[in-house]
Amino acid sequence: MRKGFSLVEVMVAIALVGAMFVVFGTALVASALRNRARYETQAIALAEGALSAALTPPSSELTDRSGAPLVGSVEKRGDFGIATVTGTLSTPKAMVVTATSTAIYGSTSSLLVPNGPYGNATVSAAVSVPSDSSAGWRTGFIFRARDLGDCYRLTVGASNLTLEKLVGGTATTLYTGGSGLTAGSWTTLAVVTNGTTISFSRDGVPVGSVDDATFTSGETALVANGALARYDNVSVSNGQSYVWGFDSDQDGELPSEWSDVGIADLPGGTATMTVSHPTADASLAEVTVTVGWQGANGPQSVTETGYAG
Amino acid sequence: MRDNDIRAGARTDERGGLLLELVVVTAVVGILSLAIGEMTVALIRFERHEALTAETQRRAATGIESIREAAKGANAVVTNQTVNGQTYVSGTSTVAFALPVVNSGGTILAGNDYIGFRRDAADPTLLLQDIQAAAGSVRRTGTFTIASFVNAFRLGYNTSTPIEASAIKVYLETGETVGSSTARFALSTWVLLENK
Numbered sequence: 001m002r003k004g005f006s007l008v009e010v011m012v013a014i015a016l017v018g019a020m021f022v023v024f025g026t027a028l029v030a031s032a033l034r035n036r037a038r039y040e041t042q043a044i045a046l047a048e049g050a051l052s053a054a055l056t057p058p059s060s061e062l063t064d065r066s067g068a069p070l071v072g073s074v075e076k077r078g079d080f081g082i083a084t085v086t087g088t089l090s091t092p093k094a095m096v097v098t099a100t101s102t103a104i105y106g107s108t109s110s111l112l113v114p115n116g117p118y119g120n121a122t123v124s125a126a127v128s129v130p131s132d133s134s135a136g137w138r139t140g141f142i143f144r145a146r147d148l149g150d151c152y153r154l155t156v157g158a159s160n161l162t163l164e165k166l167v168g169g170t171a172t173t174l175y176t177g178g179s180g181l182t183a184g185s186w187t188t189l190a191v192v193t194n195g196t197t198i199s200f201s202r203d204g205v206p207v208g209s210v211d212d213a214t215f216t217s218g219e220t221a222l223v224a225n226g227a228l229a230r231y232d233n234v235s236v237s238n239g240q241s242y243v244w245g246f247d248s249d250q251d252g253e254l255p256s257e258w259s260d261v262g263i264a265d266l267p268g269g270t271a272t273m274t275v276s277h278p279t280a281d282a283s284l285a286e287v288t289v290t291v292g293w294q295g296a297n298g299p300q301s302v303t304e305t306g307y308a309g
Numbered sequence: 310m311r312d313n314d315i316r317a318g319a320r321t322d323e324r325g326g327l328l329l330e331l332v333v334v335t336a337v338v339g340i341l342s343l344a345i346g347e348m349t350v351a352l353i354r355f356e357r358h359e360a361l362t363a364e365t366q367r368r369a370a371t372g373i374e375s376i377r378e379a380a381k382g383a384n385a386v387v388t389n390q391t392v393n394g395q396t397y398v399s400g401t402s403t404v405a406f407a408l409p410v411v412n413s414g415g416t417i418l419a420g421n422d423y424i425g426f427r428r429d430a431a432d433p434t435l436l437l438q439d440i441q442a443a444a445g446s447v448r449r450t451g452t453f454t455i456a457s458f459v460n461a462f463r464l465g466y467n468t469s470t471p472i473e474a475s476a477i478k479v480y481l482e483t484g485e486t487v488g489s490s491t492a493r494f495a496l497s498t499w500v501l502l503e504n505k
Contacts, residue, residue, distance in 0.1 A: 020348075023352065024352070027352060027355060027356065027359075030356075030359060031355075031359055034359055034362060034363050034366075037363070037366065038362070038366055038494070041366055041369075041370050041496065042496060045370075045373060045496045045497065045498040046497070046498065048377070048498055048499075048500075049478070049497065049498030049499035049500070050499070052476055052498070052499040052500050052501035053467075053476060053499040053501075055501055056467055056475055056476045056499075056501060072499075073478075073499055114401075114463075115401065116465070117466075117467070117468065117469055118469065119469050217468075217469055256460075256461050256463075257401075257463065259461055259463075259480060259482065259495065260480060260497055261480070261495050261496060261497035262497070
């Protein structure tokens, strides 16, 4: 009786197993390449966009810097979605931060409010953080913002309410006081901007008013630091009235008009900007934006360079 | 002696298999066939999903690039402008640009070309580009589809009034469902009006 396998049988078996490896290996490699193309396409769009936004302000404001945060646009940071939250002011849903990013100028998440920029306007938002939030959290919104480092910021934390002005990322406190917010509770912050006058209130009770002419118009964005913050009943009125209660929106998604793509949507996404003045002409600034992400085979990046002046 | 040989041969030269062996072989072949079939189906589905994903990405990228090219060459965002028979009011869902007229020799002519972007009213999944070219322009007047399967198309500006904008923000999301596969892809970018 013949025992074992013939050489032909062994070769056929090896060929079959090899063919399976080739087929599945090819599929996996193709998938990896498509993922890379996906992230690269998004990164290029973000880098080109960041460069365009950086070239928008007067070139005199483009002072030398290296590896600095982006300027000229309010970038989406962290991740957001609609979720059913117990105790929201308008039940049952709210906008929630589902993931935070590395802090930039004291904000670990930010999401642009639609239909901006706004000049004179009334902005209002109910805010909250989960009861198990880590110490040091703050939540609220920025307004008249050019970017995360150039704006006014109204936030509430565990111990007080604060209105700040950020210029080039440096914060100046315009007001601080009042009582803090208990994590798990809700409070409504509101601000009215009229020319250089900024009036702000909490739960409908006026808190204070300051006069500042640094920013007269800009974007509004929901921001938080160190917490998976929640927002409800966001409204803006500037002649037109916009109100978002989020209650009929789909869980886990962003409402269509709030949808955005940001650096944080890339795996391990980072974005930095470098400004230099490479020639004797001090008005000619070279701006380089680098967007990086973590690819399957290690760190990847795209770089865009432009000139202002 | 002969009878013994016959009996011994019946034991040692037995050909074919027992019924049990046949059942086991049939079961093994059946299981292997099922496994290979399932793997092949899964592979085909995977490849279809990957192809759908790639196509969805291409559509969004093509649409964004068309808008970028127009905006970069524009000298202004315009509103209440008729472009190839369509009236454009620049806002969050439509935008129109005025661009310098350039002839085939690269010479800049007087007047403006106009390019507008809108979703097709009859089929909002189509993103359309209207071009109204001035006489002598290298551009072609017409309406062109620049993206299909559009889920969302939104515009923003760096000023409160669109016509004063020196940069626009474009958000474009495409998506398609084929069978059990769904692919979505979104791009967001700012574009500077370099001729403004």
